[in-house]
Amino acid sequence: MRLRTFGYLFREACRGLSRNGLMAVAAAGTITVSLLIMGIFAIIVTNLNSFGDRLKAQIQVRIFLAPDVSLEEAEGLREEIKSFKEDGVRRVRLVTREEAAAEMEKLWGVPELFTGLGENPLPNSLVVELGPGAKVERLVRKIKTLPGVAEIVYRDLIRSLLLVAQIVSVVGVTLILVISLGVLYIVVNTVRLTVFARRREIEIMKLVGATDWFIRWPFVLEGMILGLIGAMVAAVILSKGYYFLFKSASQITWLPLVPEARINQLLLLVLFPAGIFFGVAGSLLSVKRFLRE
Amino acid sequence: MIQTHNLSKVYANGVVALANVTLYIEKGEFVFLVGPSGAGKSTFIKLVIRSELPTEGTIIVGRRNLVYLRPREIPFFRRNIGVIFQDYKLLPNKTVYENVAFALEVTEAPPREISRQVAAVLELVGLAARAHVRPAELSGGEQQRVSLARAIVNRPHLLLADEPTGNLDPDTSWGIMDLLLEINKRGTTVVMATHNKEIVNRMRRRVIALEAGRVVRDEPKGVYDET
Known part of the structure; x- marks a missing residue:
């Protein structure tokens, strides 16, 4: 694809977002809420793992x-x-x-x-x-x-605690995976509404000889932008929330939380790729149906 | 330009849209496709643009046998065909200029080429002065002219028109017909499905009449119906 064409497709994606403003807000909101839930689990799992590591160090x-x-x-x-x-x-x-x-x-x-x-x-x-x-x-x-x-x-007590921490971690990771599927389903359905509103556009694009990727790209870019916005909002909320939690928990010596910097790094590494993934996968799956018609 | 042999299309619900249609439309011809609703005119157009696949038989457009056209080749094939519809199929949130330019954007044509060709084609259809308004601000005839401009901006070899005057008053319809004739004169093959008896009878071009999916009449300088 030429850079010029990419520029055109990017402009189309931005136009699409501004034209379907309300739906875009709904889709970004869905991604935000889903990523918030995922992020909370990721923070819990990270803290449990760190807690487990500390326990192990005492063994x-x-x-x-x-x-x-x-x-x-x-x-x-x-x-x-x-x-x-x-x-x-x-x-x-x-x-x-x-x-x-x-x-x-x-x-x-x-x-x-x-x-x-x-x-x-x-x-x-x-x-x-x-x-x-x-x-x-x-x-x-x-x-x-x-x-x-x-x-x-x-020490057996430590062994039991470690086992509990391990079980919670596995459950947490499993929940994250299950939530991911749920999120994808919700995002696909939300994005599908925006795509449905533009099915005529897709029909005309096909008629004048647009390739499937030319049709998909604006939607993919829209999904990417929505995913990024969703991830950014979720990351800010979680980061601020964790900051307050960390501050108030710093007095409790037996509950040493993972430092904020590490959590922020985790949020960056988990939420942004996840947001982009949900946005893009949601768009691709939604457009697929209309491309086949 | 279009060659079909025993072309049949039966939809999943059992409706026979076309049955054993064998036709030959030469390059540069102007052909009317007539017949009652459900006769198979629109299905024929859908088969020509490879929006549908035949159930049986062959269909060759240009030099391509559409039965063997691979899905990824379809967009490139369609760039050689212009299509206009009764409902214009314009994008309401794009201006006249953008609606026409759209057909060239998808081919990744250079911007200078796009603006040159769009300006020329809007001049041809008489809408150069209205390039920056949206379709909602145009009359039905003007909207159909935008649709026509979009269909021919790629300089296609073949122009398909599915009831292009269906929503237009007689005067406006003749305006569209004049444009179609002009395009045909420049070498583009035109196939027009229509119910407009007056236009067919006055123009005396080749008429292919369909009924229940079969060709019942094919006359070089025909009229709408024999009676």
Whole structure:
């Protein structure tokens, strides 16, 4: 397509929008409301993921080694586990039976607790500290396969919380997808009304030899503009809304929200492409029927 | 220009619009297509512009066999054909100039070429002075002249007119006929479907009469009906 023709089609799209002002407002409004709902879910999912990451960072995985594992072998295991960086391993510490006993005596406040027993029943262990985004389950599965590992312990409450966060995230993403389909349906029907109002124009265009793309382009551009407007309005509302939420939630230390800058980036990356997609797909699907007639 | 062989069109609801029509219309001819409503005149025009496909038979327009025309070739094929209708089919929100220029915009013609050709064709139909008004401000005859200008601005080889005088008074109708004759004189083949007995009888051109989808009469210098 020539640049000159694109200019003509763009002018036609702007004219189309101004001529069908009310319908354009309705379509942009539909996209805005839909993107608001999607954006809210996206913000919730992002915060849950971040919350989950923070929880994971607090997890310490403790690996109790079999009694027959020597200190040299334990050191070897420590090095091996330390190499599982892709699973989020940050640091691995070797706690010898003696150190463990001392720790416990200190914790319970009973010195020489094990001296009385005559024997130290505690095994050597490794303490694994994890970083954000750690793949706990995968790491535990991996460690279990290593020789000399007797038992692995990590906090169950955190595991349950993580599971809840994970379920909510999956539900959120599924809802976003379902909402997307619903949005597309609503947008198609709204845009179809604007296209229906101009079916005569399409008929005449076909009659004088316009190609299907020449006919589609103004509608596609209109859809794009409407999608962008819808995304912009939704992004501003959500960004302002999140700003106030972030400010008022900053006092609650156990609920650390994702910083605004990251949410704004997310809104930019999610809402604008989604808005353009809905606008363009809605237009294409709506025009399709009239092109076939 | 137009050649059909055993051309038939049966619609999905079972209505037989055309049955075994075999015709040959030469380049440069002026042909009237007559017959009662539902005789198949409009279907014939729809088949010629490849808005419909025949159920059976062949139809060749120019050198193209329309049965084998691929969908993406249709727009380019239509640029060689001008069409006018009883209801003018003008875009109400565009000016006279824009309505005519529209047919050239779709061909991606250069702007200078568009303004030159539109001005010339508006001059021909006598509407140069009204280039910047909208169709609603024009009379029926003027609107049909705009429609005609749009149909011929691409300099088509073939002009199809489906009841072009159907909504016009006799004087205005003759104005349109004069223009059609002028266009025909310049070499464009004209096929006009009409109910206007007076025009057909006075012009004495080739008349093809259709009835229930069949050609019942084809006369070189015919009249509207035999009686």
